[in-house]
Amino acid sequence: MIKVEEAEAIIQAQARNYGVEVVPLEQALGRVLAIDLKADRDLPPFNRVAMDGIAIKYEAFKQGTRTFHINATQAAGDKPVEIYTLDACNEIMTGAALPTTVDTVIRYEDLEIKNGTATILTDEIKRGQNIHQQGKDKQAGDVVAPANKLIDAALIGVAASVGATELRVKTLPKVVVISTGDELVAIQDSPLPYQIRKSNTYTIQAALQKYKIEAELLHIPDDRQSIKQQLQKCLQKYDVIILSGGISMGKFDYVPEVLEDLEVKKLFHKVQQRPGKPFWFGKHANGVLVFALPGNPASTFMCLHRYFMPWLQKSIGLPEAKVYAALSIDFVFEAPLQYFLQVSLSINPKGQLIATPLAGNGSGDFANLVEANAFLELPAEKSNFKQGEVYRVWPFKPLV
Ligand SMILES: Nc1nc2c(c(=O)[nH]1)N[C@H]1C(S)=C(S)[C@@H](COP(=O)(O)OP(=O)(O)OC[C@H]3O[C@@H](n4cnc5c(N)ncnc54)[C@H](O)[C@@H]3O)O[C@H]1N2
Numbered sequence: 001m002i003k004v005e006e007a008e009a010i011i012q013a014q015a016r017n018y019g020v021e022v023v024p025l026e027q028a029l030g031r032v033l034a035i036d037l038k039a040d041r042d043l044p045p046f047n048r049v050a051m052d053g054i055a056i057k058y059e060a061f062k063q064g065t066r067t068f069h070i071n072a073t074q075a076a077g078d079k080p081v082e083i084y085t086l087d088a089c090n091e092i093m094t095g096a097a098l099p100t101t102v103d104t105v106i107r108y109e110d111l112e113i114k115n116g117t118a119t120i121l122t123d124e125i126k127r128g129q130n131i132h133q134q135g136k137d138k139q140a141g142d143v144v145a146p147a148n149k150l151i152d153a154a155l156i157g158v159a160a161s162v163g164a165t166e167l168r169v170k171t172l173p174k175v176v177v178i179s180t181g182d183e184l185v186a187i188q189d190s191p192l193p194y195q196i197r198k199s200n201t202y203t204i205q206a207a208l209q210k211y212k213i214e215a216e217l218l219h220i221p222d223d224r225q226s227i228k229q230q231l232q233k234c235l236q237k238y239d240v241i242i243l244s245g246g247i248s249m250g251k252f253d254y255v256p257e258v259l260e261d262l263e264v265k266k267l268f269h270k271v272q273q274r275p276g277k278p279f280w281f282g283k284h285a286n287g288v289l290v291f292a293l294p295g296n297p298a299s300t301f302m303c304l305h306r307y308f309m310p311w312l313q314k315s316i317g318l319p320e321a322k323v324y325a326a327l328s329i330d331f332v333f334e335a336p337l338q339y340f341l342q343v344s345l346s347i348n349p350k351g352q353l354i355a356t357p358l359a360g361n362g363s364g365d366f367a368n369l370v371e372a373n374a375f376l377e378l379p380a381e382k383s384n385f386k387q388g389e390v391y392r393v394w395p396f397k398p399l400v
C-alpha cells in the first residue's frame with residue numbers, strides 16, 4: 001500500500017495539457033486563460049477627469065485668477081472642447097477626456113457657479129489634480145492578465161475593456177462519471193428498504209462544474225460483462241473516467257480486474273489513508289486516465305478533492321495552492337493511516353486559519369460534509385495531534 005504523497009506524485013505526473021480553444025467572453029467565467037491578454041490602448045486611454053467640476057490651466061490660478069468664464073460644458077463621451085484664454089474654464093464631468101489646453105480639475109464642492117462664471121473658493125489647488133493620467137494603469141501592449149489565470153469577474157471586466165469579445169482558454173478534458181452498484185436507484189425513485197439512491201455521481205458532476213467541466217453520467221450494474229462493455233466504450237470516448245464503487249474486496253467488486261482486462265494499466269491500488277483506502281488509479285495506452293474512487297460517499301468526496309482536483313488544476317495550468325491550518329483542539333487517531341479529518345475552517349482575530357473538527361460520525365459521515373468546509377490532513381506517522389499544531393488543509397468550499 002502506498003502513501004498519500006506517493007499516490008499524489010503518481011497522479012500529478014499524469015497531468016496533461018488538453019490544448020487551447022476560443023470561447024465567447026460571456027462563457028469564459030471559470031475557465032483558464034491560455035494566453036497573455038494585452039491592452040489594445042493605454043489604460044486609461046486618455047487623461048480622464050476624475051471629479052465633476054471645472055477644468056482650468058493651473059498657470060491662471062497661479063497668477064491669481066479665481067473667477068473663470070465658462071467656455072463650454074463637457075460631458076463624458078464628448079469630444080474635448082479646447083480653451084484658448086487663461087480666464088476661461090470648461091465645466092467638465094467625471095469620465096470626460098481632458099482637453100489638451102487645460103491641466104487641472106476643481107470639483108464643484110470648491111466652486112461657486114453663477115452668471116456663466118465659476119469662482120474657486122479654496123487656495124488648496126495642485127497642478128494636475130483630479131486627473132487620472134493616460135496610461136497610468138497600463139500602457140498599450142502591456143499584459144493586463146497573464147496566461148494561466150482563472151477567469152473571474154474582475155478578469156472578465158478587464159478583458160471587456162481591451163475589446164476581447166472572445167478569449168483563448170485551456171481546453172477541458174472530456175469526463176464521464178460512472179456509478180456502479182446494484183443497490184443504487186435513481187434519485188426520483190423510492191428505494192426499497194435495502195436500496196439507496198445514487199448520490200456520488202451527482203456530487204462529482206457538481207464539483208467539476210467549478211471549472212466548467214460538464215461531465216456525463218453513467219450507471220453500470222455490478223455485472224462483469226456490462227462493466228466491460230461500458231468501460232470499453234468509455235475508453236474510446238472520454239479523456240478521463242471517474243468511477244465510484246466496486247473496487248474493494250467484495251465478491252461483486254469487479255472494477256479493478258475489468259480495467260486490467262481492458263489494458264488500463266494499474267498505477268496504484270490502495271492508499272494508506274482514511275477514508276478512501278481502496279482508491280485505484282490507472283492509465284490506458286491511449287492516454288485515458290481512470291480514477292476509480294471508493295464507493296463510500298465520504299471517500300469519493302475526499303479522493304475527488306485530494307487527488308482529482310489538483311490533477312485537473314495542474315492539467316489546465318493553475319498553480320498549486322497550499323493551505324495550512326491550526327487544530328482548535330487535541331485530536332487522536334490511532335490507525336497508521338493518513339487521516340482526513342472533516343473540519344470547519346475559520347479565521348481567528350489574529351488572522352490565523354483555525355480548523356475545528358466536526359463531531360459527526362468520523363471520516364465516513366457523508367451528511368456531515370454539508371457542515372464541513374475542508375479536510376485537515378493528519379499524517380499517518382502520528383496518533384496524537386495537539387491543539388495549535390499546523391497541518392495541510394484541503395478546503396472544498398469558500399471560507400466566507
Ligand atoms: N473486506 C474489506 N472490505 C472493505 C474494505 C477492505 O479493506 N476490506 N474497505 C472498505 C472501504 S475503506 C471502502 S471505502 C469500501 C469501498 O468499497 P467499493 O469501492 O468497493 O464500493 P462499493 O462496495 O460499491 O460501495 C461501498 C459503499 O458505498 C455506497 N455507494 C457506492 N456507490 C454509490 C453512489 N454512487 N452513491 C451513493 N452511495 C454509493 C454503497 O452503497 C456502499 O455502501 O469498501 C469497504 N469494504
Ligand code: MOO
Nearest residue numbers: 275276277296299
Ligand atoms: O474509504 Mo473507506 O470506509 O475508509 O470510507
Ligand SMILES: [Mg+2]
Nearest residue numbers: 246248250253
Ligand atoms: Mg465494495
